[in-house]
Amino acid sequence: MKNFRIVDLSWPIEPGGPAFPGDPSFDWSLSGDYPSHGYRDRVLRLHSHAATHVDAPAHVLPGGLSLDRLPLDHFFGPACVADVRGAPNIRREHLQPYQNILAQCDFVLLRTGMEKSWGSPEYFESWPALSPEAAQWLAGLGLKGVGVDAASVDSPEAAELPAHRALLGANMVVVENLRRLGELPAQDFFLNVLPLPIAEADGSPVRAAGFIPA
Ligand SMILES: [Zn+2]
8 A cells, every 4th residue: 555645534442532422431451461361451341333433224223234244345435525614514505516526436524523522522512413305315326425523423412313314224334433534635535444343233433544545
């Protein structure tokens, strides 16, 4: 991969790190240590939607595909960034200007600017969400997935999760809690969001990365 610059789009996974309200925070305990065992290893308590992660259709749809049942090529491909900073919520008219670019992409990453609040209470209080109509429109474009630099594609008030249902119902994946979207070009880069091969995974933390041709 000599001819690419790589941008790490994932937040660190740290004990006590930020977690969605109600979700357990990441934690670990030592199962082996150098003095007693001659090596170190750990048991992880890792929520399936911790930090930067991918949602599977099975997250909100009973009978929906889990991550381990989606083909691997569902988790990488050409991507683009839609800059929606300043919009209180993301409507179809914010995305429509990107229609021609989207036609050449497998993924669209929605840059809301929320990443600057990661680690503070505001991050999980409110954020720009995808309107149901915008989500329906994206779901019809033949994309593999939609990513966002915020806690969710749905607003905290949307108990029915309409954006999740629209996107995941089209067998797309949703990537949440991305960062550094400002370091990516608007288009012509490659996204990788390969999840762990956890059986029946409704979600998985991922090491999301953007590959930019040098
Ligand atoms: Zn999730």
